Amino acid sequence: MPRTSGPETREKLIRAAEEVFAAQGVDGAQLRDIVALAGQSNPSAVQYHFGSRAGLLDAVMAGRLARTEAALAPPLTTAEAGEPALRELIGLLVTAEATELRTDRGRRCLRISAQLSHESGVRTGVPHPTLAGTAYWRLICRVAAALAAAGLAEPVRLERLDLALTLIGAALADRARHYLDGAAPLTGEELFLADLTGTTTAFLLAAAPEPKEFP
Incomplete structure (x- = not known):
């Protein structure tokens, strides 16, 4: 051999x-x-x-991030030349992440990364080492700034942003599962991505709760 x-x-x-x-x-x-x-x-x-096992998982995710960066960095740089609205930023993220749906390898990686969405560092404002200096983290910071400009208090906007990334990851992972299983999803991909962008944006911009004491 x-x-x-x-x-x-x-x-x-x-x-x-x-x-x-x-x-x-x-x-x-x-x-x-x-x-x-x-x-x-x-x-x-x-x-x-x-x-270690963690080292192998990091290697898997490094390849997945490299592919997403290649899809995200050019359009984000172009968008940043102006004043991109929140919906445009979320659309860039969803579109870049969705490029992983094109291959079985990418679909598997979407199913894996959905399990790791809370490890990005969004809640603490300190990126995971693999995300530091990336277009992905730059976009997250732009989204956080847009939420701050909308008047959301820091704890609320950080939690919402973390949950929004979880939503996007879970939705794409579910779509990937359908493709891997050979099952027909309910909607076409173009409609699915547009709806995911709109739903995520609406979630992020929902009215903040009234200040009061919560038990």
Whole structure:
């Protein structure tokens, strides 16, 4: 059997991890299943190439982020030359994220990343290390600024923004599941993305609750 190089083995493990994490869940996935699917005989292959389970998951998400960045950065830079409205910013995010729906690999990664949406760092204002300096985080900051300009208090706007990202991630992951299962979704993709953009924008701009004591 021909030997494979380190980079080739890493790529096989990443591809296998995408399948297993998507099918079994981030927390439920078994490393032995990933190693077996990647065709590796060494049970410690993940530790050898990635250091840990978390390192492998980071590698999977790094590839997914790189693809989204490539789709998001050019239109965001163009939009920032003017004064993009909140709906336009959300539309850019939804459209960029939806490029992952084009391939089975991207669809699996959408199912994985939906489980990690609360790890972005939005609630604390400190980006996850993988997001620092990215167009994705720049867009999040623009959205947060738009919500501040709309008069939302900081705790409310940060929580809403985090929940909005969760909504987008969950909706795209559900769409990805339909495609992977060969099931027909209720709406066409163009309508789905337009509705997701509009729904998310409306959620973010909903009237703030009246100040009062809550039990």
